[in-house]
Amino acid sequence: MKTAILIPARYASTRYPGKPLAELTLPDGTRKSLIRLTWEAARKVAGAPEVHVCTDDDxxxxxxxAFGASVIMTPETCRNGTERCAAAVEVAGLDADVxxxxxxxxxxxxxxxxxxxxxxxxDGPAVATPVLQCDATTxxxxxxxxKAGRVGGTTAVFRPDRTALYFSKEVIPWLDPAKVDPANIPVFHHVGVYAYTRAALQAYGTLPEGTLERxxxxxxxxxxxxxxxxTCVEVEGRGRVFWELNNPGDVSRIESVLHEIEV
Incomplete structure (x- = not known):
């Protein structure tokens, strides 16, 4: 299957305006923007040589x-990353299967x-996304x-067949703190990556926004x-801590992980 990776990016984030251009300090002391680090991560994926940044912001x-990425300009009316990806496929005439x-x-x-x-x-799903079982740190x-009233990462719960029941910015399922086993925490961190068939992505824009999404x-x-x-695809951390940059306070968390891995 021909695969294209799209990186939707917008400047007007409610929680962190200008987030894609926020700079992080690397282990060697140099600094790179969030969007560049994400693009570099995408370029390391085997079997997906086509990578585009999709944005409406100059x-x-x-x-x-400036750092060599292919850019697809998308409408300002895109309300989320999936809508922006759908627009990018149409604007650029991409012919990827996934x-x-x-x-x-x-x-x-x-x-x-x-x-x-x-x-x-x-294996045939129309939409799939990774989930990662939380370690004690995550x-x-x-x-x-x-506890601090911050909206951080997202959790997922799913059926035995791995189809999702729900995603939430709350920590689900709730766990009794006295009974949490650090070696086996039954909470799954939703990793903010999606794969769609062309049909699913094209259909998304025609579906009504629901109450839960809103x-x-x-x-x-x-x-x-x-x-x-x-479909939730369980992935393994292989000893690496995963976290997204959701709030300004996450910069230090991500920088600490970058210092532990090869960039």
Whole structure:
């Protein structure tokens, strides 16, 4: 299957305006923007040589072109990353069989997360997304954010057949703190990457926005609320901590991980 990776990026983030251009300090002391680090992560994915940054903002577009990225300009009316990916496919006339949405705030996404997602699409799902069982560190980040009133990462719950039941910015399922086993925490972190067939991506814009999508602010809930199954693909961290840059306070978290891995 021909695969294209699209990186939707917008400047006007509610929680972190200008987030794609936020710079992070690397282990060698140099600094790179969030959008560049995400693009570099996408370029490491085997079997997906086509990578595009999709934006409606000239500042992001200019920065992306400066470090060598292909850019697709999309309408300002796109309300989320999935709508932006659908618009990019139409604007650029992309002919990929599978379109991967790698959101621009996830520079810590290992290539094997995306490769597992692409492999899973060969089994026939219309939409798939990775989930990662929380280790003690990541679960601690979730709990810390909620106690502080911050909206951090997203969790997922799914059926035995791995089709999603729900995604939430709350920590689900709820766990009794006295009974949490640090070695086996039954909470799954939703990794902000999606793979779609062309048909599913084209259909997305025709589906009505549901109440749950609007309340949670999670684009993938539109599929679930309209009866489209979303397959959760469990991936392994292989010792690496995963976290997205959701709030300004996440910069230090991500920088600390970057200092532990090879960039």
């Amino acid at each position: 500042r992001i577009a200019d920065a992306a072109r 379109i991967v949405n790698l959101q621009g705030d996830a520079p810590l996404t290992p290539p094997w997360f995306v490769e597992a997602l692409i492999d899973a699409m060969a 679960y601690g980040h979730f709990v810390e954010d909620r 309340l949670e602010g999670l684009e993938q809930l539109r599929f679930i609320e309209n009866g489209w199954p979303v």
